[in-house]
Amino acid sequence: MNLRQSTTSNDQDKIASTETGKVPDNTRSWSSLLSVLSKVRGKIPLLYTSCIGSEDNPVIEVDEDDFEMKNNKFEEFLVGSYIGKKLAYIFVKETLTKLWALKGEFEMSTKGFSMYFFKFSNQEDREKALEAGSQHIASRLFILRPWRPFIEVEKLELSTIPIWVVLKNVLINMRNHGGFGRIASSVGIPLYMNKTTEEGTWTTFSRVCVEISTKYKYPEVITLG
Incomplete structure (x- = not known):
């Protein structure tokens, strides 16, 4: 029995291409192997966009208008960030729950970033938390802001805060x-008073928004001369 196989011209081309280090023309790409839909694969293909820079440091050009989201579900979120190292998740949530004293519940998540995203069960609670503004938690400044596009990459290197x-x-x-x-x-x-103070509603205290240095030390008493 003759076990030797004859070599066709196509086979010879493949061997020659392999020896010279060239990829044969009929080699299939990795993506072509996944052309058949599977249970874990999405249906909408992604588009390739060329990058600038180098292989070691590729740069992606991003225009906010290109990624404007209609009916964005994050528009009602508030975002909290620390100046410096952030504290433990559970400690932050328990502390804010006591400070805000909201009527409803709120969800807190990090979404993989070094900041906290807050979703409230009602608009009144959201406004109350936002009005409370920045807080000092465990002697660290915690800044609360409304969500906006690309807030994740904004640097919080502030010299003053309200x-x-x-x-x-x-x-x-x-x-x-x-x-x-x-x-x-x-x-x-x-800067300004809160609504209750401005309307002259009689309460035991008044609230005023003030811009201060991030290194400011709070006085306990203000003396009128």
Whole structure:
């Protein structure tokens, strides 16, 4: 029995191509092997976009308009970030639950980033958390902002931040724009009052938004001279 096989011209071309290091023309690409749909594969193909830069440091050119999302489900989210190293997930959620004291529940997730994403069960709770603004948690500054596109890559290297200052025992004659502005100036740059304070609703305290340095040390008492 003759076990030798005859070699055709096509076989010889394949051997020659292999010896010279060239890929034969009929070699199939990896993607072509997956042309048949499977249970784990999506139906919509992705588009290739050329990059700039080098192989060691490829650069992808991104235009926000190219990725504008209609009816974006993240528009109602708030995003929290620490200046510096972030704290443990459970500790942050338990602390904010006590600070915010919301009527409903809220979901907190990281989505793989070094920041926290908050989704609220109702709009009132979202507004309350946003009005509470930035907080100092375990002596670390926690900044809360509304979500916006590409917020994940924004750097939080801030020299100043806005905070809400609670003022107690404010004299009646100074419970106005001029008075609150002058008192808040002892803390930082006064910006505005909250709605309740501005409308003159009688409460045991007033709240004023002030811009301060991130290294600011809070005074416990402000003296009127």
